[in-house]
Amino acid sequence: MSDFQNEIIENNDAKKKLSPFQKLSSAQEQLKGNILEFCKTHQKDEHAIFVIEGDPGTGKSVVINSIFNDLQRLSRSKESGDIFSGKENYLIVNHPEMMKLYKNISEDFPYIRKKDFERPTTFINKMHKLKKRADVVLIDEAHLLLTRPDKYNRFNQNNHLEEIIKLARIVILVFDENQVLKFKSYWDKNALLKILKGYPVKTFYLEDQFRMHANFDVLEWIKNFCARKVTHFPKKQDFDFRCFADAQEMYDLIKQKNSQYGLSRIVATYDYPYRLDGKEHFIDEGRFHLRWDLSKPDERLPWAERPDTINEVGSVYTVQGFDLNYVGLILGPSVLYDTQADCLRLDPARYEDGAAFAGKDGLPHPEKVKEQIMLNAINVLMTRAVKGLYLYAHDPALREKLLKEQSERN
Known part of the structure; x- marks a missing residue:
């Protein structure tokens, strides 16, 4: 366990643990670089998907938030000429407690706004209503996305991820099939591969444990x-x-x-x-x-x-x-x-x-x-x-x- 990761976890403020300014490990930095390069490569494609996998505590959300901060900074930069300038990007999470955390984080960083974070059904319904498409959508805890219609959540289509892919040029998602908790959001590797079939896809697996200070x-x-x-x-x-x-x-x-x-x-x-x-x-x-x-x-x-x-x-x-x-x-x-x-x-x-x-x-x-x-x-x-x-x-x-x-x- 590296010293900087110790500092992250020792701090009792969850916002600071997930801060986009946290120092990343070499593997996390490599992943971040790969994703930003992936976004550049596929910026003009119809669709492309990047999958981040890893066990609990491997720092998936930290990387996601760091990338999102960079994308929003470049998107809202007044400097013309950057390929990310003026892009419409979102971070989606189907978890009310995590949504609170992300929105709280947005208060501390000038390039991130509360409206940049959405629950999946809200995002899907909004984009359909506006007849718009996002440039880059990041999905934390993608294993919590619905895999069937759900009237209670006002979701009338068949699969959250399938709809989000239709409504975004590039999708970056965090996935762990061992954190699926409900029938209505039941995922396994085969179900994910079926949805991603036919699209350009890249996968990166994070292995280092950063949460548990355990052998x-x-x-x-x-x-x-x-x-x-x-x-x-x-x-x-x-x-x-x-x-x-x-x-x-x-x-x-x-x-x-x-x-x-x-x-x-x-x-x-x-x-x-x-x-x-x-x-x-x-x-x-x-x-x-x-x-x-x-x-x-x-x-x-x-x-x-x-x-x-x-x-x-x-x-x-x-x-x-x-x-x-x-x-x-x-x-x-x-x-x-x-x-x-x-x-x-x-x-x-x-x-x-x-x-x-x-x-x-x-x-x-x-x-x-x-x-x-x-x-x-x-x-x-x-x-x-x-x-x-x-x-x-x-x-x-x-x-x-x-x-x-x-x-x-x-």
Whole structure:
């Protein structure tokens, strides 16, 4: 982990972590140069697509925002003759918490304006109404784009990405199939390739981990867990990775870490009832009793940055895309350990996110996809932490297995 990336993550202001002025790694600089050259090469083509892939924490959003700042600076520059001058560019993200962050960032940089950021459906409907086409569109978290019509979101076409490509000359997108969370936005590599077929496409894979200050064995443990394997605990290291027999004890430590370092929160798998009815809904695990995060769409700050959310339990939807210093993760009733098969077992019937499984028409093997979505959510939740990850399992067998593996580690 390089010193400058440490500085990024140590800072408790999420805006600064995603700032376009953050120093990039050599791989990120190479990617940025490749993309700007790609834009120059294809500026007069009908369509061209650049795909950025990488695991959580590899700095995809940092690169996207840095490129967007450069494009908008050149677009709004008074110097004539630059090929990017006067271009109409947008950054799209289908994530309300990330949208808050991007719009907050725009306040600090003269070339970026709030109107440059759009949700995908808003962008599509606006461009169709104006009968216009954008020059360059950047899409963060493209794996959250809809893959079917959605009346609730006023999206009447078949696929967000398909429509955005029609409405832009160049599309630059961030994609990670292991962060797909809903049937209505179900993506895999084949689905992406099908949409991109026939267009000029370039792909770049970011590999270096910049979020988690952890050794490779921690990252490997998480990957194994999300592949249903509960393996030996990683060796003790600076990254504080442990499991707890008591959820309240874990929460007490999270509060202590939050007082010391900030940005430390409790999160949980979506296994506890929650409704958007304005009421408080609680998670109970023994002595632990804490409410789910309250929906505050008009709140200026994202959930992860609000001080009061230390008194709430976050979901995958409130923390996806964000860094937290310490994370206490409650693995709820849907996450089980099969002692005979020695592997993780999932029970979709106990998963309380009904919206995630709405609209299975046309999906091959929907039951299999359900379990993959649940594993994806665990992957997102386990990869938010910079300094430490704590686990508590509702299932007694899983809790016992985790504690046993922890007691036997070096």
